[in-house]
Amino acid sequence: MTTIEAYQAKDYKSDLKPIWCPGCGDFGVVQAIYRALANVGRPPHEIAFVSGIGCSSRIPGYTTVYGFNSVHGRALPIAQGIKLANPELLVLVAGGDGDGFSIGGGHVAHAIRRNMDLTYIIMDNQIYGLTKGQLSPTSPRGLKTVTSGYGSMEDPVNPLLYVLGYGGRFVAQGSPADMAGLAQMIEEAIRFPGFAFVNVQSPCVTYGQPDQQLKFQKQRMVSLDSLGHDAGDRLKAMEMAQAYGDKIYTGVFYREPTPAPAYEYYVRDRQQVLAGEAVDRSRILDGFAPPA
Amino acid sequence: MLTDLSIGMAGSGGDGIVSAGDSLMTALAIEGYFAMLTKSFGPQIRGGESSFRLRVATTPVRCPGGALDVAVALNWDDFLKFGAELPVTDRTVVLYEAASKVAPDALPLKGVTPRAAVAVPIEQMAREIAGTEKGKNTIVLGLVAGYFGLAQAAILAGLKKRFGKKGEDVLVRNERAFQAGVEYAQAHPIPSLEPMAPPAARTPRLLTDGNDMTGAAAIFAGCTFFGGYPITPSTEIMQYLTREIWKYGGTVLQCEDEIAGIGACVGASFAGKKVMTATSGPGMSLKTEILGLASIAELPLVAVNVQRGGPSTGIPTKSEQSDLFQAAFSAHGDVVRPVLAPTSVADTFGTVVEAFNMAEQYQTPVIVLSDQEIGQRKEAFERIDTSKFQLVDRLRPGDADLEPYIRFRDTETGVSPLSHPGMERGNYLASGIEHNEHGAPTANGAVHARMNEKRLRKLDPLALRRDLFETYGPADAPIALVAWGSLAGVVVEARDMADAEGLAVKVLVPKLLYPVAEEVYREFFASVRAGLVVEQSHQGQLYRVLRMFVDVPRGLKPFARSGSNPFSPDEVLARVREIAGQFRADREPVGQAG
Ligand SMILES: Cc1ncc(C[n+]2csc(CCOP(=O)(O)OP(=O)(O)O)c2C)c(N)n1
Ligand code: SF4
Numbered sequence: 001m002t003t004i005e006a007y008q009a010k011d012y013k014s015d016l017k018p019i020w021c022p023g024c025g026d027f028g029v030v031q032a033i034y035r036a037l038a039n040v041g042r043p044p045h046e047i048a049f050v051s052g053i054g055c056s057s058r059i060p061g062y063t064t065v066y067g068f069n070s071v072h073g074r075a076l077p078i079a080q081g082i083k084l085a086n087p088e089l090l091v092l093v094a095g096g097d098g099d100g101f102s103i104g105g106g107h108v109a110h111a112i113r114r115n116m117d118l119t120y121i122i123m124d125n126q127i128y129g130l131t132k133g134q135l136s137p138t139s140p141r142g143l144k145t146v147t148s149g150y151g152s153m154e155d156p157v158n159p160l161l162y163v164l165g166y167g168g169r170f171v172a173q174g175s176p177a178d179m180a181g182l183a184q185m186i187e188e189a190i191r192f193p194g195f196a197f198v199n200v201q202s203p204c205v206t207y208g209q210p211d212q213q214l215k216f217q218k219q220r221m222v223s224l225d226s227l228g229h230d231a232g233d234r235l236k237a238m239e240m241a242q243a244y245g246d247k248i249y250t251g252v253f254y255r256e257p258t259p260a261p262a263y264e265y266y267v268r269d270r271q272q273v274l275a276g277e278a279v280d281r282s283r284i285l286d287g288f289a290p291p292a
Numbered sequence: 293m294l295t296d297l298s299i300g301m302a303g304s305g306g307d308g309i310v311s312a313g314d315s316l317m318t319a320l321a322i323e324g325y326f327a328m329l330t331k332s333f334g335p336q337i338r339g340g341e342s343s344f345r346l347r348v349a350t351t352p353v354r355c356p357g358g359a360l361d362v363a364v365a366l367n368w369d370d371f372l373k374f375g376a377e378l379p380v381t382d383r384t385v386v387l388y389e390a391a392s393k394v395a396p397d398a399l400p401l402k403g404v405t406p407r408a409a410v411a412v413p414i415e416q417m418a419r420e421i422a423g424t425e426k427g428k429n430t431i432v433l434g435l436v437a438g439y440f441g442l443a444q445a446a447i448l449a450g451l452k453k454r455f456g457k458k459g460e461d462v463l464v465r466n467e468r469a470f471q472a473g474v475e476y477a478q479a480h481p482i483p484s485l486e487p488m489a490p491p492a493a494r495t496p497r498l499l500t501d502g503n504d505m506t507g508a509a510a511i512f513a514g515c516t517f518f519g520g521y522p523i524t525p526s527t528e529i530m531q532y533l534t535r536e537i538w539k540y541g542g543t544v545l546q547c548e549d550e551i552a553g554i555g556a557c558v559g560a561s562f563a564g565k566k567v568m569t570a571t572s573g574p575g576m577s578l579k580t581e582i583l584g585l586a587s588i589a590e591l592p593l594v595a596v597n598v599q600r601g602g603p604s605t606g607i608p609t610k611s612e613q614s615d616l617f618q619a620a621f622s623a624h625g626d627v628v629r630p631v632l633a634p635t636s637v638a639d640t641f642g643t644v645v646e647a648f649n650m651a652e653q654y655q656t657p658v659i660v661l662s663d664q665e666i667g668q669r670k671e672a673f674e675r676i677d678t679s680k681f682q683l684v685d686r687l688r689p690g691d692a693d694l695e696p697y698i699r700f701r702d703t704e705t706g707v708s709p710l711s712h713p714g715m716e717r718g719n720y721l722a723s724g725i726e727h728n729e730h731g732a733p734t735a736n737g738a739v740h741a742r743m744n745e746k747r748l749r750k751l752d753p754l755a756l757r758r759d760l761f762e763t764y765g766p767a768d769a770p771i772a773l774v775a776w777g778s779l780a781g782v783v784v785e786a787r788d789m790a791d792a793e794g795l796a797v798k799v800l801v802p803k804l805l806y807p808v809a810e811e812v813y814r815e816f817f818a819s820v821r822a823g824l825v826v827e828q829s830h831q832g833q834l835y836r837v838l839r840m841f842v843d844v845p846r847g848l849k850p851f852a853r854s855g856s857n858p859f860s861p862d863e864v865l866a867r868v869r870e871i872a873g874q875f876r877a878d879r880e881p882v883g884q885a886g
Contacts, residue, residue: 016721016732048563048713053724061721061733066713068562069723069733070555071585077519077552081559081567082713084543085517089563089713110548270538278539282678284508285641287536288500290321290672291453 007041009034014064020055025202025214026123028176030062033092033121035179036186037065040090047090050079052104054096055130056123056202065092073104076111076120083116087264090190094121098128101157102137112166112195117262119189119196122159125204126212133207140245143209160241160253163197164234169256170196171237173249175221177201177214181250188252194262201248217248224251232257293489296349298357299436300378303366305339308429313344314670315454316433319446320348321499321672324491328353329670332377333609341370343378348442350492352673354636354781358860360384362439364432366414368392368400376857383407385482387435391415408482417476422469430466434473441487444474498673502637502666506596507532509644510568513683515594516542517567519556521549521575524608525664526598529570550575554582554595561591562722564712566648570596573615574604580622583657585724587627587747590700590708592651592686594644596660598667599777601855611664612855613777614829619659620806620837626744628751630654631806632760633661635780637671642681643803646760649684654750655710661805663828665778665858686710689718700729700743706750755809763816765791765798771871772816772823772848773799776834779859783826786864795872797823805834808841822847822871826864830854847871 012034020026037047047065051057053072060067070078079093100108100122111118127145128134134147137157144151163171170192174182182200189196203212210216229251230236237254279286299316303309310331317329327348334340347357359381365371365388371378380386380401386409394400396409412435418427430451437444451470455463500508506529510518518533534544542565547553550571557567571579576597586593599615601607619631630650634643644660651658689697689709699720701708708729711718725733726740734740764784775783780801790797800816802809825835825848832850851867853859 043716045716045719046714050559058733061723064719066562066719067721067723068559068589069721069725070558070589071581071724074551074555074582074585077547077555078559078562080545080552081517081519081556081561082563083559084545084556085560085563085565086712086714106548107552110552267543271541271543274538275541281512281514281540284512285498285676285678287508288498288504290318290496290499292322292496 007038007043009038012037012044012063012065014062016061018062019058021206023205024055025125025176025200025204026056026059028179028182029121029123029200029202030059032176032179032182032186033059033063035183036190039187040190042090046088047092048079048082049092049094050075050082051093052095052099053130054099056094056096057099059094073099073102074107075099076104076107079118080111080114080116083118083264084267087268091118092121092190093118094123096129097122097124097126097138097159098136101159101162105137105157108162109166112163112168114263115169115194115260116264117193117195119186119198121186121198121200123200123202124159125202125208126156127204127207129204129207156245158241158244159199160244161238164238164241164254168197168254169194169259170252171254172197172252173199173201175201175214175217175248175250177217177221178250181223185252192255193259194256220248221250222247224249224253231255294440294486295351295489296347297362297440297488298345298347298360299362299364300343300345300360301364301366301432302341302343302371302374302378304341304370305336307366308426309342309344309366312429312432313346315447315450316346316436317670317672318499319443319450321497322446322449323443324494324496325350325443325672326352326497327672328356330356330665331668332374334373341373343374345378348488350489353671354785355861356669356858358862362387362436365389366428368394372400379860380404380406385439385485386410387412387432389414410480410482412476417472418469421472422465427466427469430469431473434470435477437470438474438477439482439485498675499670500637501528501668501670502634502640502662503528503598503668504532505637505640506570506644506660506662507536509641510594510648511536511540512678512681513566513645513648515566515568515648516540517557517560517565518542518569519545519547519553519560519567520569520571521547521553523572523575525600525667526570526572526596528667529596529598550578551582554579554593557593558582558586558589558591561586561593562589562712564714566592566652568594568596570598572598572600572608573602573606573618576615576618577622583629584624584627586657587623587629588625588724588726589722590655590710590747591722592655593657594647594651594660595657596662599661599663607856609664610856611778612829613663613779613827614833614855615661616805616829616833616837619661626748628748628807629657629659630751630754630804631659631661632803633777633805634666635762635777635801635803637666637669638673638676640666641676645681645683649682652684652686653707655686655707656751661777663777689715694718698729699731700727700746702729702742702746706746751807754804754807755811757804757809758812760802760804761809761812762801762803763798766796767798768819769796769798770819770821770875771795771797771868772820773797773826773864773868774802774823774834775799775826776802776805779826779828782859782861783864785861786868789861789865790868795868797868806837808837810841813838813842817842817845817848820845820848822875824849824851824864824867824871826859827852828855828857828859
């Protein structure tokens, strides 16, 4: 495994030039990830970074780690397969709000309750960027988009409450408007020994709403620390999370005070307990000999 | 003496039909017989009617067979529900419950007079001797053993195992019930009934079903990750692996749906493991998008489809061969995924091992098309020499390949060395987006064309895999039968029967269904003037796929029907006789242009 060497942010930055629009919030997110990874200090080849499809899901390609830019909505199952195949790896998962809470929404609950040691980062721009401006599951009610010309008729998903509600053990929210805070939060999420969720208010400059843009975000941002929020209290966290769509609280909403063992711990335990019962593979069919 | 015997039995849920079939099967396998057991149930989840048919022989059993030699009806209502699955003819001996008050000459079997009909007070004997109606199935085991001199010692040993745990009293009652069945048979002989010949050798056979065999083959092949979601009739694969895979350092993840199941597999394959998922038709539909991802990201993966009656929920408990089109053509994009089909429980071992080898060799998803019949029937078969099977591992980058590492390097074979997270200097971006050799995303048409060509070229050697086809009969025979999956055994047996009648017929059994190995078919069809592609699908899907790629002989026709209607060797033989008759009359190929 790893010896902690001195890694710098640039060691995680690839040569691929991002396709993102100038000013896209995702630039800030990838910078924060470089910094967080450098602080954690795992060599790039021991890291797997999985995403779905969307502008935001391009992100693994802009890092030097083992990336997997997969298909729309399926990053979490793929990441879980990677983690179980090799629990030593540091596994990051990322994508857009559509990727995570619409097409992939069904997987989130199960990733949470299985609690593998993964870090899941959503770049929440409340719009579909890649497909050019359709309604997203986190778009506010009434929003007019190319697929809701007369205004959206449905309530948005609240990603923070969603994850807290399913028992999420680490839930945080950040914004590229506060780079240092975002990098630190992602680092903390990576270090959390279980499923950790970071919702990033990452504005789409091309299709997003005006009040989502960084300079307006700054006016709506309030750090949870400054409010003396107790991150060990799930109910309090859920109360604060209600403000989603209105205020932007940043920081850690909830962190399980005494983290439970992650899924892969139980897997290893079961493998170790049963290893003694293995027969030589060439004799696997002996198991089908009728009982003498 | 008999060398081949088919027994069918039906009753209601509480009658212990299934455990009677299993007990008999186990005893026969221990004695050294070859045998095949298929069970069938009504639509109820528990209770309801159930049945089995068991065929035992002194030589390997290829298919469940046709008409029964012995039919046991614990009650007529339930028996009749199984219709064509338990066919009674004039050569069948019928044993039935006397309490049904049906006279032996008034059986509710339309237009059939069985060879003999014996009303046995099964229920009464069970109550009096075993002390409970639950002993009915033990009485029947005694009857069958008594009439045919079958495996008495092994059945008794099985009873000891099964009832020993429940206390001395229960065991003794059941032993007595068995004995009473045997004695009843001796006291009521059926004229000219022959006993079963002893097995050729007293070596115990292996005994399992196709689904457990799939799990075992996967472990043999080195599979250490399974992701899936339960669906009939494939679930036993996951269940087997859930018991076994941990012992080999592996993991089973029961996922939230089939998409997550194959997604987790793709992830684990990316991370360097041999992986498998298994499902049935509807689940396969859900997996289709990620099969495309595995194809373009060039990741090895085995996906098993244990086919059932479709579309949609269809008939989940019955066999059909109607997912061939789906397996071959459900992909988006220009892609070929190899499709393999096992022909029996025993053959499932080699087929699944082959699927893993192919997946690893060519870094591609491979589909195994099993079917409910093979997946859930039990066979007693000859031991398999596992040392005959070589295992293939994916091409991993050597030092030279890592300076620098080009993940999708367009090599001569089209196969590029594949690293995995954890390997130093092997870092790359896997993606479902089209990419260049380095893995960088691209929308360039020229690169796309080149990468498509590479991904397809690497599968070219499959066209030369003659070893994935079985042939039977004289190479120059003018009449041919083609069949795959569980119908292969039916057709091969029909051919043997035709041969015994002096008809020159040959059989082709493709185990590689897709890509279509055109040359293999061309050679096989060279002598063929007429014949049948025998399939359990309404459209005759293999026949149609063949017509897409091969000039099939004009006289080759589909003999196809929907699932849940089993084929028997007799009816295939009858069709062959017809063809041969016409053939002699015309001395011209039968049939019109197809
Ligand atoms: C199965 C499937 N359906 C639809 C799409 C089209 N599609 C790609 S990305 C996307 C939504 C993008 O929005 P989001 O996930 O929020 O990411 P963003 O682009 O905003 O970062 C859609 C609908 C697809 N690629 N695959
Ligand atoms: S469309 Fe929006 S989300 Fe996509 S790159 Fe441009 S700004 Fe970013």
